[in-house]
Amino acid sequence: MKRIKICRSKCIGCLTCTAACMIAHEDNESRSRIVLDKNGKYNPIFCKECKSPECSFVCPTGAMHKEKDSELIYYDKEKCVSCYMCIMACPYGVLKAGETHHKQIMKCDMCKDTPEHSPRCVAKCPMGAITLEDEV
Structure with missing residues (x-):
């Protein structure tokens, strides 16, 4: 299974990934x-695709769920009731409410609906700070 990996030391904060x-x-x-950490270093924040995802455990409707085949956590905005329990439960502070889409959770979907079916942030990072690697 492939996961997005971050090498913080390579990140220059160019925002190409975003x-x-x-x-x-x-979308806008x-x-x-x-974000900048306490030492002024760039810190890319991406979903960690947890093995035991708190976001999906607390979701009352199943909008945030872990797919059995890929073991990735996906968000179904049609099922979401905007309770934001997933945001509160995420131990990494990754999830956020949409600023323009207030009733939508902004969650990485690994670009599964794009023609490439592969994360565009990985493909476009000029420093190679974001990679797609097999989980060990």
Whole structure:
């Protein structure tokens, strides 16, 4: 199974990954973000695709769920009731409510609905800070 991996030391904070995400989803919001840590280093924030995802455990409708085949966590906006329990439960602070889509959770979907079916952030990162690797 492939997962997005981040090498923080390679990240220069260029935001190409967030732009690629917005373009891939034809949206003005990214499903990931880059923040500065307490030492002033860039810290890309991406879904960790947890083995035991708290976000899906607390979701009362099944909108946030782990697929059995891929073991990736997906979000179904049609089932979501905007309770934001998933946001509160995420131990990494990855999930966020959409700024323009207030009733939508911004969650990485590995660009599964794009023609490439592969994360655009990985393909577009000029520094190679974001990679797609087999989980060990």
